[in-house]
Amino acid sequence: MVVITTKKPVEEVLNVLKDNNAKKLFLVSCGVCSALCQTGGEKGLEEWKEILEKEGYEIVNGMVVDDVCDNREMAKVVRKNDADVQEADSIVTLSCGLGVQSIIQVLSKKYPEKRVFVTNNTEFMGMTERIGRFYMRCRGCGDCLLNETGGICPITTCAKSLMNGPCGGMVNGKCEVGNYEKDCGWVLIYNRLKEIGRLDLFSKLRDPVDWSESGHQREVVWR
Ligand code: SF4
Ligand code: SF4
Structure with missing residues (x-):
């Protein structure tokens, strides 16, 4: 990282x-x-x-x-x-x-x-692909969902940080945010879950993100 x-x-x-x-x-x-x-x-x-x-x-x-x-x-x-x-x-x-x-x-x-x-x-x-190509793939939300989403982060990969599948702005697998240049995060998640044989997780209902967990003054202190 x-x-x-x-x-x-x-x-x-x-x-x-x-x-x-x-x-x-x-x-x-x-x-x-x-x-x-x-x-x-x-x-x-x-x-x-x-x-x-x-x-x-x-x-x-x-x-x-x-x-x-x-x-x-x-x-x-x-x-x-x-x-x-x-x-x-x-x-x-x-x-x-x-x-x-x-x-x-x-x-x-x-x-x-x-x-x-x-x-x-x-x-x-950021995740480093190579020098000069860095990608935000985690915002440190404090309640990691990757085990349920095929290892693709909905918070950073979906432009609206949606928790339960694609919004109506997805067209042909692309996201309306940014003028359809980027892949829809939820399509990526769907494809990945299909690839690993866990599409059952796609329809799991998730609560909205509790942003209070990722707010200000966070700390990890071993006691
Ligand atoms: S769900 Fe996304 S933002 Fe939250 S900890 Fe996991 S990778 Fe990071
Ligand atoms: S099109 Fe996909 S990535 Fe874009 S905001 Fe909607 S669900 Fe998120």
Whole structure:
């Protein structure tokens, strides 16, 4: 699984930095998901260093970090580079939104005044077909239905996240949403259930999605 990110327009990031009066920057570039999406990694780091230096920013330090979203990794980075973190007025992260919040949490005790900015937009958690082709196949609903739907997710594959078969907008196996360019998720589910000899599951009545389960402030905490 990869957290899929895309690059924010450079101007947008530069405007935010200017608006926050940032001058000395510590760059953190995600070496895992964002590296794969070409929005981080070594290449992204070099690109952003060049852009920012040209704009007159001082780069106090810049590094690729695996798992920016893992507080333990970021805590190690901050410990090892304490003087540079102290000198920088802001951290710029080439990562997903998890990375930003991970850094803020790690810095919160010793450096609560440091600002953290992000160069990427976070799109979705994605399945990778190959570099440059990523697909949303799960929205982390918290109540996985794949065992009943032939392993195809109705929440992400059906444009309306319907739970009980295709709507009236399906024409020749295609979905009305997006002008009939994409396959109807429920037709895919039907075909797959047929393929594995479980069409009996197709007519099973399912309750509407309980979105309260996938709402805000979710957490998994082992007790
Ligand atoms: S039903 Fe779909 S969105 Fe929910 S957990 Fe399973 S794959 Fe993810
Ligand atoms: S046509 Fe199919 S995929 Fe599109 S909204 Fe209706 S059921 Fe969902």
